[in-house]
Amino acid sequence: MNVYIFDNTLDxxxxxxxxxxxxxxxxxxxxxxxxxxxMFADEPHRVVTDSEKAERVxxxxxxxxxxxxxxxxxxxxLSEERTLNQPLFNMICKVFRLKVKGLERxxxxxxxxxxxxxxxxxxxxxxxxxxxxxxxxxxxxxxLAVVSPDHNVLPLIIDHFQDRxxxxxxxxxxxxxxxxxxxxxxxxxxxxxxxxxxxxFDLSNGKMDADxxxxxxxxxxxxxxxxxxxxxxKERMNPKKQLSDMPRRYWKYMTEKNG
Amino acid sequence: xxxxxxxxxxxxxxxxxxxxxxxxxxxxxxxxxxxxAGRYADRMSINIEIxxxxxxxxxxxxxxxxxxxxxxxxxxxxxxxxxxxRKKFRHAPRFVPAGQSxxxxxxxxxxxxxxxxxxxxxxxxxxxxxxxxxxxxxxxxTYDPRLPVLKQPPLVRENRLYQADWLMRFYHFKVEEIVxxxxxxxxxxxxxxxxxxLRHPEFFPVDINSASYEDILRVPGIxxxxxxxxxxxxxxxxxxxxxxxxxxxxxxKAKYFITCGELTSAFSQPIVGINELRPDRLRPLLISKAxxxxxxxxxxxxxxxxxx
Numbered sequence: 001m002n003v004y005i006f007d008n009t010l011d012x013x014x015x016x017x018x019x020x021x022x023x024x025x026x027x028x029x030x031x032x033x034x035x036x037x038x039m040f041a042d043e044p045h046r047v048v049t050d051s052e053k054a055e056r057v058x059x060x061x062x063x064x065x066x067x068x069x070x071x072x073x074x075x076x077x078l079s080e081e082r083t084l085n086q087p088l089f090n091m092i093c094k095v096f097r098l099k100v101k102g103l104e105r106x107x108x109x110x111x112x113x114x115x116x117x118x119x120x121x122x123x124x125x126x127x128x129x130x131x132x133x134x135x136x137x138x139x140x141x142x143x144l145a146v147v148s149p150d151h152n153v154l155p156l157i158i159d160h161f162q163d164r165x166x167x168x169x170x171x172x173x174x175x176x177x178x179x180x181x182x183x184x185x186x187x188x189x190x191x192x193x194x195x196x197x198x199x200x201f202d203l204s205n206g207k208m209d210a211d212x213x214x215x216x217x218x219x220x221x222x223x224x225x226x227x228x229x230x231x232x233x234k235e236r237m238n239p240k241k242q243l244s245d246m247p248r249r250y251w252k253y254m255t256e257k258n259g
Numbered sequence: 260x261x262x263x264x265x266x267x268x269x270x271x272x273x274x275x276x277x278x279x280x281x282x283x284x285x286x287x288x289x290x291x292x293x294x295x296a297g298r299y300a301d302r303m304s305i306n307i308e309i310x311x312x313x314x315x316x317x318x319x320x321x322x323x324x325x326x327x328x329x330x331x332x333x334x335x336x337x338x339x340x341x342x343x344x345r346k347k348f349r350h351a352p353r354f355v356p357a358g359q360s361x362x363x364x365x366x367x368x369x370x371x372x373x374x375x376x377x378x379x380x381x382x383x384x385x386x387x388x389x390x391x392x393x394x395x396x397x398x399x400x401t402y403d404p405r406l407p408v409l410k411q412p413p414l415v416r417e418n419r420l421y422q423a424d425w426l427m428r429f430y431h432f433k434v435e436e437i438v439x440x441x442x443x444x445x446x447x448x449x450x451x452x453x454x455x456x457l458r459h460p461e462f463f464p465v466d467i468n469s470a471s472y473e474d475i476l477r478v479p480g481i482x483x484x485x486x487x488x489x490x491x492x493x494x495x496x497x498x499x500x501x502x503x504x505x506x507x508x509x510x511x512k513a514k515y516f517i518t519c520g521e522l523t524s525a526f527s528q529p530i531v532g533i534n535e536l537r538p539d540r541l542r543p544l545l546i547s548k549a550x551x552x553x554x555x556x557x558x559x560x561x562x563x564x565x566x567x
Contacts, residue, residue: 041401108495108502236412
């Protein structure tokens with residue numbers, strides 16, 4: 001049984017595709033580093049990530065897949081799901097083996113469908129993040145929002161916030177993946193904190209420390225909570241629908257849900 | 260309307276708010292104010308409230324349909340003119356870029372679903388009308404004898420109207436197919452698409468592997484997304500019921516209305532379609548348990564009232 005092991009990056013996966021065609025092999029399993037080997041496995045082949053090889057595979061893919069197909073692959077990769085590796089690998093191999101155009105549209109293929117569903121989940125969550133981000137204003141005028149989405153969706157939503165809040169500096173920070181984006185009024189840069197323990201906000205609920213919070217932000221937060229309570233129409237209450245539109249796992253960073 | 264316009268202008272120019280603004284317009288507003296407000300708002304809406312003018316007159320004597328439709332057509336004209344302008348000058352300021360919407364109250368007057376849907380169909384013929392909203396009537400002014408007293412807003416009816424609305428906008432249904440004189444009210448137990456399918460057994464079964472996109476859309480249990488997936492995928496290989504299940508088709512409903520080129524499978528066993536079962540026997544199978552329970556509960560309530 002043929003097993004490939006790669007370093008759990010997209011470049012690594014593309015290199016694995018390159019290797020499998022170069023060595024004329026079809027591995028049964030593609031595993032990420034540290035995953036359990038299946039029974040009866042031979043000595044696994046370790047894929048050495050090579051950006052040049054990955055680039056060649058990517059260029060090759062562009063010949064067969066439409067723009068939407070390429071977008072589907074890159075978006076689905078942001079899902080960071082371990083279960084995506086195998087279907088994505090199979091799908092890319094299939095593209096080169098079958099040499100048909102537009103394979104990303106074939107939802108009757110289980111691998112393509114898997115990748116497509118992953119992509120859909122990511123896009124669903126990025127929409128939710130656009131809705132659920134809550135900013136707090138610091139004393140120096142910077143707005144801060146902390147999130148911890150299931151999938152790595154920040155790269156997909158930054159454009160929206162850059163358009164929407166283009167005249168104020170802001171930070172959107174992903175507490176789960178320990179990085180964020182900072183907008184200074186002109187450009188967006190990716191930021192990480194060297195010492196996460198000393199940041200002036202609480203990573204577990206996103207609340208800014210009282211001494212850096214701008215004076216009237218507390219008032220705005222109260223205003224928002226009052227508004228949230230006031231817009232409820234009692235006759236039309238539908239808690240089940242509300243919960244499915246705003247699942248509980250997002251509540252901890254939302255102003256209206258933690259008073 | 261002057262104050263609304265002033266507010267939307269201040270939001271954009273003074274407070275530099277870049278987000279989405281939906282402006283409710285007062286019926287009978289002057290054209291100048293509409294022109295100004297439209298430059299700042301993303302979407303403008305004028306609510307029809309009630310589809311028939313005589314009912315509107317009875318509840319709101321100060322309103323009439325002219326004061327609603329005139330501003331509506333003025334906004335539409337503005338949008339269309341703006342479209343032409345932007346073809347010539349790329350940086351011409353935008354005018355109501357997100358189009359118009361409107362709203363109708365459901366259940367406050369005696370209008371049938373047919374009246375409501377005919378009105379919204381007419382609305383969707385306008386190129387700038389994006390959405391018609393239906394709002395179940397909530398009893399507020401109980402002292403007014405002209406208004407009905409409802410224990411609960413008609414939420415199910417509202418939901419059925421939205422479903423019918425979706426059929427018109429995304430499923431290539433004509434309004435006459437959803438409601439007609441014999442069926443002036445939508446069926447509260449089954450959704451309008453299933454209702455249409457049960458009235459038209461001759462249309463089925465639909466062959467998933469050869470039928471057109473429009474025909475596949477008419478199968479209950481297949482939505483726009485699955486229909487697109489089916490049409491795209493069948494260029495590669497034949498679609499079986501296993502694929503359909505995986506794509507997210509609701510086989511529980513769809514299995515009575517389709518053939519997909521196989522003799523038996525886990526999902527279509529035994530092969531009984533709508534034509535073998537007859538619609539009147541199929542209907543109870545497709546009404547969900549929850550709906551049956553609700554119908555039973557409603558009967559229970561009416562009995563209680565008789566006792567009093």
